[in-house]
Amino acid sequence: MPTPELRFDGRVAVVTGGGRGLGRSYALLLAERGCKVVVNDLGGAIRGDGPDTSVAQSVVDEIVAAGGEAIANADTVATPEGGRAIVQAALDAWGRIDVLIHNAGNVRYGAIRDLSYDDFRSVLDVHLLGAFHVVQAAFGPMCDANYGRIVLTSSVGGLYGNATCVNYGMSKAGMLGLNNIAALEGEEHGVRCNVIVPGAVTRMAEGLDISQYPPMEPELVAPVVGWLAHESCDVTGEMIASMAGRVARMFVAETRGVYRPRWTIEDVAAASPAFHEKGEVLDFGLHGHVDHIGYSFAMARSEIAEAH
Template sequence: MALNEKRFDGRVAIITGAGGGLGRDYALLLASRGARVVVNDLGTSRQGEGADIGMAAAVVAEIRAAGGEAVANGDSVATAVGCAGIVKTALDTWGKVDILIHNATINRRGPFRDLSFQDFSAVLDVHLSGAFHLAKEVFPRMCDAGYGRIVFVASIAGLYGERNVAAYCTAKGAINGLSNALALEGLDHGVGVNCIVPAAKTRLVEGRDVEGFPPWGPELVAPALAWLAHEDCKASGKLLVSLAGRMAEAFPAETRGVFQPEWSIEDVAARSDEIFDRAHVETFSSVPRGFHEHLGFSFEMARAGTAND
């Protein structure tokens, strides 16, 4: 064991969508550092069709062959019943859940004008509803136990948008909001909640032109995810970007803005360059008081502007 090696001995982790791609690397890394892992994967296609628990079973076999502990689960993250089944697997096997990593994903590509509500809902069910149902199962338990780590998998598409994947963008963007809310509620209970914003060469990019990309395999992302899941990580309410060897923090920012005691449509138009001027920006961290700091900043500008009139 390396000096100061970050270990997960005694910790129980649930990792959804761990039968391949990024999830597989997450599972293998945590297990190699001592975590007991529920490897969840329904075994669907990229579009969420079909089912094959063999994908999860294969990862479990890898972990066990390397001397680790793992169990396969094939329940769907898209339903409350399925999420309860995933958590029950951890509780029945090891009696607790210390770490939740919600990585399961599907995508339905196509222009928004052709996107059916059925496809839209299917994508949201896996990403956003899955995050909700899993968190409902584990978050109260973690708070009662005084410890927990939750990592939701967000996306560059959720931050900045992307063509022809409106449902995916919507779901991934909303996950960040849920993460921030839980980070605040878990603050006094030892429960850290963060998002990772990864990108890697997996089957989700099949069919896309990635010729000329630098190395960007899942193994370059897994350490970032593992750090967010570790007991030594005290960060909460963060967006950790990881792809192709680059790691960074993403966060909301605002222009400083301008104040007037009264506005007309014409005033907004006339001052739009000032409003959108990014020469000076303000940032507010969700934890511990970003919401209130935002209000305070805006109100102070209003008070100062009124006093100067």
């Protein structure tokens, strides 16, 4: 028996940054599977300036030519008003929003000591604040409908760091917090939120030597995002990496840790090798806030009990 095709018939998606690269691949794939798509893109240069509304429209034209339904939107994610307008475009056109993929981005390089504040804020406004603007706008309609799929975009440059990318790294690391809270608040309303950590050769790789890269087309990432956006997706609050054909789960983990009833600075220094030991790694998952506290309390109670 062939595997049933996972389709999006009757669903409506918003894809920010949908005019080029990864976003374009997401929009085309969803539309191919029956989804109605709002293709949002300012059409700007890699730094985010020089808007061109034809960029989003060109993707819409591709979708329509293939028999799908889509509309273009050129509002900015960088302001609350823009975020609301992007989501409202879906509501006005089709009366619902089922999927939100926040992919819009810009790049402005600079070391911490040299980066201008304008360049710092520009990247945060699009990546991180932009994510909040569209998530907040979509969250109410999704919760009211008791259904929603949100996919945010992080990066290995945020989760592991990369020099001269402090604005980008902070934005992409901050996506983890938004993801967790949206997943927790959406849990009882059928709204799931996850993060894609993609690796693909797009215009964001401008200036890099990619001569030794394996195949890394955006089309390798799109099916992973498609699954995260589908009603059958059974995970929430997670980070899924997709790079060069490899798909993996990424997560925050802890070592077992060390308990003492009192600590001095010298005690901490002496215990450092023990609490850095990765032999036993704890993965608390979506409810890690509560489970971390519970685990810490349980260790303290156990050690106190043994001492007596």
